[in-house]
Amino acid sequence: MNKKLLAAGVLALTLAAQSAWADTKIGVVNPERILRESQAALEAQQKLEKEFASREKSLSISAKALKADVEKYQKSAQKMSKTERIATERKLADQERQLQRRERELREDLNRRRNEELQTILMLSNDIIRDIARKQKYDLIVQEAVYVGPNVDITDEVIKALGSGKK
DSSP states (O other): OHHHHHHHHHHHHHHHHHHHHHTOOEEEEOHHHHHHHSHHHHHHHHHHHHHHHHHHHHHHHHHHHHHHHHHHHHHHGGGSOHHHHHHHHHHHHHHHHHHHHHHHHHHHHHHHHHHHHHHHHHHHHHHHHHHHHHHTTOSEEEEOOSOOOTTTBOHHHHHHHHHHTOO
16 A cells, blocks of 8 residues: 555656646757857957967067077087087077976966956856846756757857847
8 A cells, every 4th residue: 555655656746847847948058159159259369369469479589589599509519619518508498498488477378368258258148148048938047968959059049149249
């Protein structure tokens, strides 16, 4: 008797849960696509390129100068005294370390700024997603899923809203 009562209870709960899920409106957003395809992401990329262009150019010039100095040293090393060779090698090694340090600092600064820009875009897109959820009466919006059918993917709508600059 208890088994029948338990089975009836489980069946009732399953049917109630199934009925609740049938009325649930779910949407899915792909944040990677937003960060790759949205106008805001493209503008952020251009902004970063412009912001770091002078440092990248300076590094490029320094790298070419170091390469030229190394080639010059290699051609004239045979004619130098041992003391001159050692001094020149130390000077070139110092220049290379400085160049590597500047490159590392540039990469770190660029990554930090990129993360700041991406975080801003994600925060804005989250506001847009919440607005879409309220207006279109979504019960749940998920970011990232293993499989997303086209009828629940609202990524294009979010990208469009980001591009128009309105929520």
